[in-house]
Amino acid sequence: MIYVPTVNDHSLKESLTVSTGLHFLMFLFLYFGLPHIIPPLPAHHEPIPFDIVTIAEITNTRVADQPEAAASPPPPQQTKPQAPPPAQAKAEAEPEALMPKPLEKPKPPAEKPAPQQPDLFGSVLKNVARMKPVESPKVTDADKKADANAAASNLGPSFSSRLTITEEDALRRQIEQCWNPPVGARDAQNLIVEVIIDVNPDRTVANTEIVDKLRYASDPFFRAAADSAIRAVRNPKCSPLELAADKYQQWKRINFNFDPRDML
Amino acid sequence: MRSIRHTTFSVQKLIAVAALAVIMFSPSARAEVKIDITRGVVEPIPIAIPSFYGNTPSEAKFGNDIARVVSEDLVRSGLFSSVDPQSFVQDANSLLVQPHFSDWRVLNAQALVVGKIETQAGGKLKVEFRLWDVFSEQQMTGLAYFSIPSNWRRVAHIVSDAIYKRVTGEDGYFDTRIVYIAETGPQTRRIKRLAIMDQDGENNRILSDGRAIVLTPRFSPAMQQITYMAYYNNRPRVYLFDIDTGKQTVLGDFDHMTFAPRFAPAGNRVVFALSESGASNIYTMDLRTHRIQKLTSGTAISSAPCYSPDGKKITFESDRGGSQQIYVMNAEGGNAQRISFGNGNYGTPVWSPRGDLIAFTKMHGGRFYIGVMRPDGTGERELVEAWHAEGPTWAPNGRVLMYFKEAPSSQGSRPKLYSIDLTGYNEREIQTPTDASDPAWSPLLP
Numbered sequence: 001m002i003y004v005p006t007v008n009d010h011s012l013k014e015s016l017t018v019s020t021g022l023h024f025l026m027f028l029f030l031y032f033g034l035p036h037i038i039p040p041l042p043a044h045h046e047p048i049p050f051d052i053v054t055i056a057e058i059t060n061t062r063v064a065d066q067p068e069a070a071a072s073p074p075p076p077q078q079t080k081p082q083a084p085p086p087a088q089a090k091a092e093a094e095p096e097a098l099m100p101k102p103l104e105k106p107k108p109p110a111e112k113p114a115p116q117q118p119d120l121f122g123s124v125l126k127n128v129a130r131m132k133p134v135e136s137p138k139v140t141d142a143d144k145k146a147d148a149n150a151a152a153s154n155l156g157p158s159f160s161s162r163l164t165i166t167e168e169d170a171l172r173r174q175i176e177q178c179w180n181p182p183v184g185a186r187d188a189q190n191l192i193v194e195v196i197i198d199v200n201p202d203r204t205v206a207n208t209e210i211v212d213k214l215r216y217a218s219d220p221f222f223r224a225a226a227d228s229a230i231r232a233v234r235n236p237k238c239s240p241l242e243l244a245a246d247k248y249q250q251w252k253r254i255n256f257n258f259d260p261r262d263m264l
Numbered sequence: 265m266r267s268i269r270h271t272t273f274s275v276q277k278l279i280a281v282a283a284l285a286v287i288m289f290s291p292s293a294r295a296e297v298k299i300d301i302t303r304g305v306v307e308p309i310p311i312a313i314p315s316f317y318g319n320t321p322s323e324a325k326f327g328n329d330i331a332r333v334v335s336e337d338l339v340r341s342g343l344f345s346s347v348d349p350q351s352f353v354q355d356a357n358s359l360l361v362q363p364h365f366s367d368w369r370v371l372n373a374q375a376l377v378v379g380k381i382e383t384q385a386g387g388k389l390k391v392e393f394r395l396w397d398v399f400s401e402q403q404m405t406g407l408a409y410f411s412i413p414s415n416w417r418r419v420a421h422i423v424s425d426a427i428y429k430r431v432t433g434e435d436g437y438f439d440t441r442i443v444y445i446a447e448t449g450p451q452t453r454r455i456k457r458l459a460i461m462d463q464d465g466e467n468n469r470i471l472s473d474g475r476a477i478v479l480t481p482r483f484s485p486a487m488q489q490i491t492y493m494a495y496y497n498n499r500p501r502v503y504l505f506d507i508d509t510g511k512q513t514v515l516g517d518f519d520h521m522t523f524a525p526r527f528a529p530a531g532n533r534v535v536f537a538l539s540e541s542g543a544s545n546i547y548t549m550d551l552r553t554h555r556i557q558k559l560t561s562g563t564a565i566s567s568a569p570c571y572s573p574d575g576k577k578i579t580f581e582s583d584r585g586g587s588q589q590i591y592v593m594n595a596e597g598g599n600a601q602r603i604s605f606g607n608g609n610y611g612t613p614v615w616s617p618r619g620d621l622i623a624f625t626k627m628h629g630g631r632f633y634i635g636v637m638r639p640d641g642t643g644e645r646e647l648v649e650a651w652h653a654e655g656p657t658w659a660p661n662g663r664v665l666m667y668f669k670e671a672p673s674s675q676g677s678r679p680k681l682y683s684i685d686l687t688g689y690n691e692r693e694i695q696t697p698t699d700a701s702d703p704a705w706s707p708l709l710p
Contacts, residue, residue, distance in 0.1 A: 126688025127645040128633070163297055172299050179304030184663060184687045185433060186618055208400070224433030227397070227404075232304070234399035236369050255298040262302040 125183065125264065163243075163250055170242045171254075179232035181260040182225050191225035193258040197233050201248055203240035205233050229258040306687075308345035309374050309431065311338060315349075316379030316393065317356035323381040326389060326416050327356070331379065333420035337438045337464065338427060340683075341664070342690030347373045368398045375404070377427060388412055391419050395427050405430045417466060418709075425708070437659035438463060441706045442666065443481045443490055444681060446470060447699040451676035456701075458492065460507070463659075463705070465695045471505070480524060480655075483706045486531035490704075491515065493523040502536050504551075516549055516556065524568045529575045535559075537567040546580055546597075559597035571595065572615045572639070579603075579613040579622055579639070590624055592639060603641030608633075612655060615639070617707075618662030621686075625654045625667075634667050636686070647688045652679070657705045662686070666694065668701040 163171075182188060198207035208230050215222045232238065233256065243251045313335045316327030338344035353367045359378045368376050379393035392408035407426055411419050418439060425436025446459040456477045461468040472478055472494075481492040490505045502515040502525040515525065515534060525536040528548070535548045546559040546569045560566045564584035571578055572595075579592045585602060588609040593600035604610040608628025615622050616636075626633040626646065634648040634656050653669040663686050670679040679701040681694040694700075 125645060125686075126647065128647060128649045128688065168297070168299055172301060175299070175301050176303050177305060179301055180307055180309060181304040182432060183306055184685060186620055186662070219433075220429070221433035224431060227431070229301075231374055231397070231399050232301070235374075236372075236399075251297055253296065255296075257298065257300045259300060259302050260304065263304060263306070 163247065167244055167247075174238050174242045175232055175256065178235035178238040179258065180228055181258070181263055182221070182228055183260055183263050185221050185224065187221070188225075188260055189264055191222055191260065193222070193226045193229040195226070195229050195233065195256045195258065197254050197256065199241060199243070199252050199254060201252075203243050203245075205239065205241070208233060225258070225260075229256065232258070308339075308343055310347050310372050311335075311344045311375040311377065311427075312347040312352065312368055312371065312373035312398075313338075313349075313377045314352055314354075314356050314359060316381050316391070317360055318381040320383070323383060323389075326391075326413065327379065327381045330381070330391060330416055330420040330423065331377070333417060333464075334377065334424045334427070337421060337424035340464065340692060341428065342685045342692075343428070343432060344375075347371050363396055363398075365396075365398050365401045373398050375427075375431065377423075379423070384410065389416065389419070391416075391423070393423055393426075395430055417462070421462070421464075432663075434663055435661045435708065437661050437664060437705075437708070439709050440660060441709070442681070442694070442703050443471075443483060443706070444668075444696070444703040445478060445481065445701045446696065447677075447679065447701060448474075454677075458490070458505070459696075459698075459700075461696070463694075468697055471507070471510070480702055482526045482704050484527045484531045485529055485707055486527075487707060487710060489527075489531070491525040491527060491534055493525065502534070504534075516554065522547075526570050528571050529573055535569040535571060535578060537569065546578070557596075559593070560600070566591075568612050570614050573617050573619045577615075577639070579615055581611040581613060590622065590641075592622075603637065603639065604644075605641060606644055614656055614658060616658050616662040617660050620662070623656040623658060623665055625656065634665065634684070636665075645688065647684050647686075648682075648691065655702050657703050659683075659705050660707045666703045666705055668703060 182191060185191060194211040196209045196211060197205050198209075200206045210216045210226045210230070212222070212226075216226050217223075241251075313331045315324070315331045318324035318327040335346045339346050351371050353371075354364050356378075358364075360380055363376055363378060365376075374397070376396040376398050377393055378396065379391065382390040382392075384390050388410050389412070390408060390410050392406070394406040395404040396402070397404050405426060407423075409419050409422060421438040421440075424438040428434070428436035428438070440463045441460055442463055443458060443460045445456045447454055447456055449455040454477075455474045456479065457470050457474045458472040458478045458481055459468060459470045471490075476494045476496045478492050478494045481490050483490060488506055488508055490507060492503055492505065493500060494503050496503075500521045500523060501518070502522040503512050504515055505512045515522065515536070518538060521539040522536050523539070525534050527534055532552065533548050533550045535546060537544050538547050543563045544565040544567050545561055546566050548557045548559060549555070559569075559578065560580075560582070562584060564582050565588075566580055566582035566584065569578050569580040576595050577592050578595050579590060581588055582591050582600075583589075584591075588611055589602050590604040590610045590613045591600045591602050603622070604624070604626075606626070606628075608626050610624050610626050612625045613622045614624070620638065621636040621643075622639055623634065623636050626635055632650050632653040633646040634653050635644060635646040637644040647665065648667065648669065650669045651672050653667055656665045656667045658665060664683055665686065666681060666683045668679040669682050670677060678699050681696060681700045681703050682691055683694060684691040694703075
């Protein structure tokens with residue numbers, strides 16, 4: 001006689017299904033919910049052990065990134081990648097009907113090109129009443145030397161698996177020279193652009209990616225700001241990037257946050 | 265049975281814990297190195313604009329002229345610099361096939377405009393262009409326009425606007441016009457006539473005959489009309505003027521002097537000041553029903569009213585507090601709040617078309633300033649300081665201001681028009697055939 005475990009088997013299957021379902025739900029919760037509950041670990045908060053070895057004489061130390069700015073989870077619903085602009089959108093315009101007839105023959109004055117002002121566009125909004133000198137991010141010789149030191153000191157094998165603050169500073173200073181931020185735009189303080197770049201082993205930029213693609217597609221001000229960020233990392237003046245050759249694994253993917261707050 | 269069940273659960277638990285561990289401890293898929301860039305170098309974007317390609321000599325001439333006007337527009341904005349055409353390597357024809365971006369990168373061009381002119385059946389011109397990002401080798405925009413050949417200058421301004429908008433995110437302001445007061449004659453018998461021109465100073469023409477002095481012209485948002493104050497028969501009153509027909513009508517029939525008119529954003533009413541027994545108050549008049557509404561009262565001198573772009577507020581100047589200052593009140597009157605608190609007197613407030621700022625004239629220590637502040641009075645910045653500067657007017661995108669300015673001169677008053685970027689840089693004189701004052705910027709042409 002063969003024992004047929006009908007009832008028990010059924011309940012086993014059922015509980016298995018329930019259990020699997022519950023675990024799946026828990027998995028979903030952990031995957032999507034956890035990053036919101038537990039703030040992600042800041043990207044780099046323990047520079048001290050390594051800096052003693054590689055820090056240069058001159059550096060721009062700064063406050064650590066705020067945790068919430070460090071890494072927000074990627075939006076679960078990724079938008080479609082931006083479609084390439086149509087080769088040619090045809091805008092039919094027949095403006096001639098709208099032009100009033102000139103009463104007099106126009107006398108074009110000899111257009112003399114306005115002299116270029118030496119201070120044409122400084123770093124910040126101008127106020128003639130209180131002209132306060134604002135430090136412009138000029139690279140001094142000392143800075144350059146520091147950059148060179150930073151690069152040189154990292155040619156050999158390094159202790160660190162991360163970029164040092166000095167190395168990050170060198171890269172930051174380099175990109176600052178190539179970024180032309182839209183300071184006159186409306187609400188320029190809100191035009192913060194996150195760009196992820198993939199870097200080739202020869203330190204040239206392989207790929208650029210705007211993180212907030214939805215806003216790029218819908219907000220022309222953001223799109224202009226994002227384009228200025230892309231131009232900064234793509235600028236031949238800033239190529240190749242100032243990065244230590246032996247740390248490719250660390251810098252093959254870099255996350256830039258372009259924020260004009262110090263310019264406004 | 266129990267043992268099987270137990271085992272199954274353990275395996276599941278194990279998988280869950282493993283999955284959790286993977287999620288929690290795996291290196292993030294995102295970039296590890298994170299760098300904040302909070303400063304940059306604000307400088308004009310180098311843009312290369314070769315002559316638009318034309319197959320015939322006449323098309324090539326249009327192509328040349330349009331590229332030149334586009335280049336002049338963009339450079340005048342201060343946000344672009346022109347890459348010297350002498351240095352161009354690639355010719356207009358091969359550009360149409362495919363730009364050699366490396367050639368343009370060598371010239372330090374960040375943007376490249378490639379255009380083409382074609383004559384259509386019927387004699388119309390087809391003007392098409394593409395804007396390329398030289399670094400990323402991507403097309404940023406591409407458009408085509410059709411127009412009669414005599415309109416080529418306007419087409420060039422429209423192309424400039426499209427490029428400006430794509431690169432800055434803001435609407436352009438090149439396809440616009442300026443009305444202003446053309447001043448001629450000796451200081452004792454100054455002739456002040458209404459004049460209009462393109463924003464770059466081209467197509468200048470005089471609209472009034474000069475028998476009466478005309479002051480403070482303002483564009484209607486609907487474009488066909490200008491309002492201003494004029495002294496006909498020695499009676500200073502507010503008039504409306506139709507640009508297309510040249511017809512002039514007086515606004516309302518008041519016994520007293522009316523002045524400082526300005527259209528509401530919808531173009532359906534005019535707000536102005538009316539002077540009566542030493543006091544001056546603000547009124548509006550509906551242009552359709554001619555109904556008049558008094559918005560302020562009292563014995564103070566209140567003047568220079570200007571609506572906010574949403575039509576809900578009015579800013580104006582008043583000496584109700586003892587000195588001339590700027591106030592903001594509701595569009596129906598009431599709830600007036602003083603917003604200017606700096607040293608000196610403030611006047612001629614003008615609300616930015618984008619709503620974020622109010623431009624003003626300030627007088628302090630014998631000097632004049634053109635400045636901007638937020639509508640709540642914060643963030644005051646002076647952009648221009650001069651012996652005499654007055655009458656700011658906004659470009660329709662709220663990015664550029666125009667005003668008139670003069671230096672002390674042995675020949676008396678010689679005002680000229682100037683524009684300046686909102687950042688306080690790139691001040692430029694607008695070339696006019698005569699002395700010029702009181703500019704008013706039109707909206708974008710329809």
